[in-house]
Amino acid sequence: MIWTAFTALLSHWRYRPLQLATLLVGVALATALWSGVQAINSEARASYDRAASVLEQNRFDQLLSRDGKGIAIDTYAALRRAGWNVSPVIEGDHRFGSVRIRLIGIDPLSMPAQARAFPISGASDLAGFAGGTVLVVSPRTAERLGRPEGLKVNVSADLPDDAAFVDIGLADRLLGAGGALTRLVVGPDQRQGLPPIAQIAPGLALQPAGETPDVTRLTDSFHLNLTAFGFLAFVVGLFIVYSATGLSFEQRRATFRTLRALGVPLRSLTVMLVAELMLIALVAGVIGVVLGYFIASALLPGVAATLKGLYGASVPGALSLRPQWWAAGIAIAVLGTAVSSSQSLWRVWTMPLLSAGQSRAWARASAKALRLQAAAGLVLLAGALGVALLGHGLAAGFAVLGGLLLGAALLLPIVLSGALWGAERLSRGALTQWFWADTRLQLPGLSLALMALLLALSANIGVGTMVSSFRQTFVGWLDQRLAAELYVTARDEAEAARLREWLAGRVDAVLPIWNVEREVLGQQIQIFGVADDPTYRDHWPLLEGTADVWDRLASGQGALINEQMWRSRHLQPGQTIRMPGGWDVVVAGVYSDYGNPRGQVMIGLDALTRHYPDVTRLRYGLRIAPERVADFRRRLVQEFQLPNANIIDQAALKTQSRAVFEQTFSVTGALNILTLAVAGFAMFSSLLTLSGIRLPQLAPVWAMGVRRRDLALLEVARTVALWLATFVAAVPVGLALAWVLLSVVNVEAFGWKLPIAFFPLDWLRLGGVALVAALISVFLPVRRLATVSPAGLLRIFANER
C-alpha cells in the first residue's frame, strides 16, 4: 500500500518537470553558495592554523621580551645554563629586491623536532642549513624569489607562502638584528626542579602554547562578512524552495484527500512527503556541494588576495576537499529543505479530510498575516536603529545589518501593496485600473521573490557604495601620499650609501623610507622615520593633528600614528607613548593608512637613526620634475645596474596599488552578482509558477476583447513595474547598509573609517542589470501566455472543467 501511495505522490513531478527542476535548483543554489563560502572560510582558517603552527611554533610555550626590545643572547645563555630547554628565534620582514618575505631564523640543533616545519635529515642537510646560505621556502615563494645572490633556495611543500626558514645566524645578518633574539621556544621536555624563569630572566614574559594567532582574530570579521553573504544567498535560495514546495503541496491537495479517503493514514502520508522532500534535498544537496566546490575554487584566489591586502594573511589559492565539508553541505541542504517546507507539511498534518483542493490558496495572504508581517518588520527596523545608536562592537554592527535587511524585506510587500492600491485609485482607464488591481492580486505570490530581490539589490547597493567610497578615498589618499616621483631600493647598505652620495644635488629631494619593526603597546608594529621636507608637510593626509605637528616630529619629540593604532589603542593627540628602547614620545597627529592591517608610528628621521641605529637604509623616495623621470631612471640604471624592480615610478606604483585594491574587492563583487542571480532565479520560478494559474484570471479579459499579445505585454510591464518599485525601495535600504558598513563594521573590522560617497550612476547601472534580469525572468512565462492557444483559453470557460 505504502509503495503504491508513494508512487502516486511522486507521479506529480512527472507532469510538472519544470517545478521539480525549480525545487532542485533552489536547494542546489542555496547549498552551493552556503557551502562554497564555508569552504573558503575553513580553507583560510586551516591555513592560519598551519601558518601559526609552522611559523610561530604556537604548539609550544614561548618567551617574549616584556619591553619589546628583543632578548639578549646573555639571557638565552643564562636560561640554557640553568637547564631550560629553550631555542632561539630571530624573525622579521626582509626584502629580496622587490619581494618582501618573512624570515624566521632558527637554531636547528636546539629547536624541538616537532617545531621544524621541514625535514632535516642527516649531517649534510644540517651542515648545509647551519652553514647560513640556505633559505627553505614554499614552492610558490621559491618561484617569486628566483635566485637570491649568494643564497641557495630549498623547497618544502609544507611551508606557507611568503615566508622563509633560515639559520639564525643568517637571519641575524640579513635583518641586522645585532644578536637580539625575537623570542625563545620552550621545548616540551623539561627537567624537573628547574629554577623559575622569572627568577633567571625577569624581563621575559611567557606566552602559553595554542594562543589564537593574531591573524585569526584580525580576519574573523572578514569571515563573518563572507558568512553573512553566504547566509543571505542561502536565505534567498530557500525562498525558492519555500515557494516551490508550497505550490506542489497545494496542487496535490486533492491527491492527499483521495489517498486519505482510500485509507492511507495521515501519519504515513506525512512520512511519505518527508521522504520525498529528503530525497530531493539529498540529490540537490550533492549537486549543490559540487557547485559550491567550483564556486569556492573560483572565488578563493580573490579571497586570498583580499586577505593578503587587508590583513597580510597568506592563504593558498587552491582548495582542498575535506570530507566534513561534504557532510556539512548535504546536511545544510536537508536542513534548509526541512525548514522551508515545514509550513507546508504542517498544513497537510492539520488538513481536514474533507478540505477542498485550492490550487491558488498558496498565493493568497490573509490580512492578519500581512499585519503581523508589517509589525515584525517595524520591530526589526526599530531594533536595528536602537542597536545602531546604543550598541558597540562588530556583533552590534552585524545585528544592525541583519535587522535592517530583514525588516525592510518584511515591509516591502506591504509598501508595494499600498502603492499599488494608490495607483489603482488614481487610474482612469478600465485596463489601467485592472492592471494595478491585478498586480496587487499577484503580489502575495511574488512577495517572497521580491523580498529576495530587495535583499540582493540592497546588498549590491550597500556593498557597492562601500567599495566605491573606499575606492574614491583610497585613490585621493594615494595621490596625496605617493608624492615622490621615483622610488628606489638599493640592494645592500654599501650600495645605499653610494646612492645617497650620488643623488645629492641631482634631485630636488631625497626622502629616506626607513623603518624598523618593534613592539609598541604590546603590538608588533612598524616605526618609520620621515625627513623634514615640504613633501610631507604639504601632502601627507592627516586625520587629526596639532598645528605644529611637523615641527614636533622634526624635533624628535612628536610622533604620528596611523588610524588603526589610534582606534584600536584609543590614543589621542597629546598622549605620551613609551617606545621600544625606553624613550617616550608625544602623539602629535593621526594619519589615514588604508589597506595596512597593522599599527604604524612615524617619528623624525633623526630620532629613528638615533634610537634604532640598526635600521635598514635601503629605500628612498626621490622628488624630481616629472619630465625628468624617464631620463633619470635610465641614468640610475646605468650608474648602479639596478634591476627594474628596484626603481618604480609613481604612476606604476599607483597602478599597482589600484590593481591590488580592485583585486581585494573582487570576491565581494562576485558574491554580489551570485546573490543577484539567485534572486533573479527566485523571481523567474515565481513567475513561472504563477503563469500556471494565471489563465483563469486573464481569460475573461481576453474574452472581453483584449488581445493575447497585449496581455503578454502587460505581464512584462507588470514584472518591470514590480522590479522597478523594488529597486527604488532598495536604494535607501542599500544606502543605510553602506552607512552601517562604513561607520560601524569597517571601523571594527579594519580599523579605519571612511566618508560615505554617493554614486547614482552605479545605481543606474545596477538598475539596468536588474531590468535585464527582470526581462529574462519574465520571458518564458510571457511566451507561454502569448502562445497559449484559443482552445487553452476556452477551457477556462468550459462548464465541465
Added chain:
Amino acid sequence: MILSARNITKSYPTAEGLLPILKGIDLDLDAGETVALTGESGSGKSTLLHLAAGLDRPDAGEVIVSGRDIGKLDDRGRAAYRRSDVGLVFQQFNLIPSLSVAANISFHARLAGRFDAAWERELTERLGLSQLLARYPEQLSGGQQQRVAIGRTLAARPPLVLADEPTGNLDEATGDAVLDLMLSLSKTAGSALLLVTHSARLADKLDRKVLLRGGMIAA
C-alpha cells in the same frame, strides 16, 4: 438580422484524430430576439457559442454578425468585435477577482468606450447590487456573482448577448430569478440573446428553442 451562421463545421484534434463537433450548422437570430440553444453534453452548444463570440474560428462556413463575417477577421479585428459587439455570460461567472463589484460591472463598458453612468446605476439597482458595489467577487454568493456578470455584460449594451448555462451553478429559485432579470434587462438594452441551457423549463421562457444533436440542428 443580428447573427447569421451558415454551414458551420468545427473539429478539435484529439489523441485519436480529429473529433468533429459541429457538422454544418445554420442558425439565424434577429435583433432583440431571445433563443435557447439546447442539447445533450457534447452536442456542440458551447462550441457554437464560442464561434459566435469570436473566441474561436470555424473550420468552414460563415458567422455573420451585424453584417460582418467574424471568422475572416484577424486577431485584432476579433478582439475589437468582442469588445464592442458582443457580451458574454458564463456558468463559472469569470469575474475579475482583483476588481470590486462596481469596477467589474463597468469594466466591459469602459473597454468598449460606452460607459453610461445612468444606465449602470439603473442596472445595479435592478440587479439588487447597489449595496454590494464596494465588495470583491470572493465576498459574494454564487447568485450575486452571476448578477454581477450579467451587469458587466449588459452595461456595455452589446447588440448580441451570448450566455453559456448562466444558471448552471445556481439553485432553481435563484436561477429563475437571475434568468428573468437577464431577459428583462436584455429587452431594455435592446440586445439579442443566445442562451445555452440543459433545462427545458428555462428554455421555455425564451422566444425560440433550437435543439442540437450530434453537431447538427435537430429541431
